[in-house]
Amino acid sequence: MKRRFCLTLDLKADPLLMAEYKRYHEKIWPEITRSIKDAGIEDMEIYLLGTRMFMVMEVNEEFSFEAKAAADRENPKVREWEELMWKFQEPLREAKPGEKWLLMERIFKLEK
Numbered sequence: 001m002k003r004r005f006c007l008t009l010d011l012k013a014d015p016l017l018m019a020e021y022k023r024y025h026e027k028i029w030p031e032i033t034r035s036i037k038d039a040g041i042e043d044m045e046i047y048l049l050g051t052r053m054f055m056v057m058e059v060n061e062e063f064s065f066e067a068k069a070a071a072d073r074e075n076p077k078v079r080e081w082e083e084l085m086w087k088f089q090e091p092l093r094e095a096k097p098g099e100k101w102l103l104m105e106r107i108f109k110l111e112k
């Protein structure tokens with residue numbers, strides 16, 4: 001059974017930076033794709049409205065946010081990517097220092 005997580009983050013309100021951010025995501029670095037898949041993330045999508053981004057992740061049973069964060073800290077290419085992405089990203093007011101993507105609370109699910 002897959003699990004789904006939804007996260008959110010803002011982009012800086014600069015049209016040039018936003019366009020550049022989108023270009024980076026048209027073809028992310030292969031090392032980033034590999035780190036995502038190796039962590040147990042089986043599907044990931046990012047949506048954008050204005051400056052607000054919304055990420056949907058479907059993960060396998062082995063996935064954990066803690067293990068992903070630990071692996072990312074050990075991966076120089078992921079650290080390079082994350083540092084580059086901070087150029088474009090704006091932390092939400094709810095974020096603690098250093099936090100980026102924040103986990104959203106599901107408040108409704110349509111029952112079958």
